[in-house]
Amino acid sequence: MAAMEPGKDLFEDIVMCEERYRGEGYEEGLAEGNHVGESEGKRYGAVYGARTGSELGCYLGFATAWRHLLTPGSDDRHRKKMKSLDSLISMIQSFPSDDPTRDKLQEDMTKIRGKVKQVCSMLNVQPDFSINHEGAGLSF
8 A cells, every 4th residue: 555655646746736737827817818908908998088089079169169150149049059059068078087987977978979969950960970081070
């Protein structure tokens, strides 16, 4: 029986070696995956943030231009247009662009897009919301 014990130790070393390498491989893979995932996440966040900023800037420019183009009037339709434009401008200016982790960020963007569609309808303007080769933008 004394001869079996060295074999048992050898077998146990082989089994433990496999477990040790599997554990080391898992840890190395996890660390590499976290590093790659973090860098890809930062890159995606920068691109998505730039697109969102471009979209908001386009909406703000559109609303501000129309606000200046509309001549003061006293009828109800004109006041509604001005009020909607002012509301859109206010929504864009109060957009929390300094907190990308805010829970309601997407909800706020959806509200702004809805307000843009409402304003376009009131102004009888039909924008093209497609993305062109130069970047995101609206065409009228």
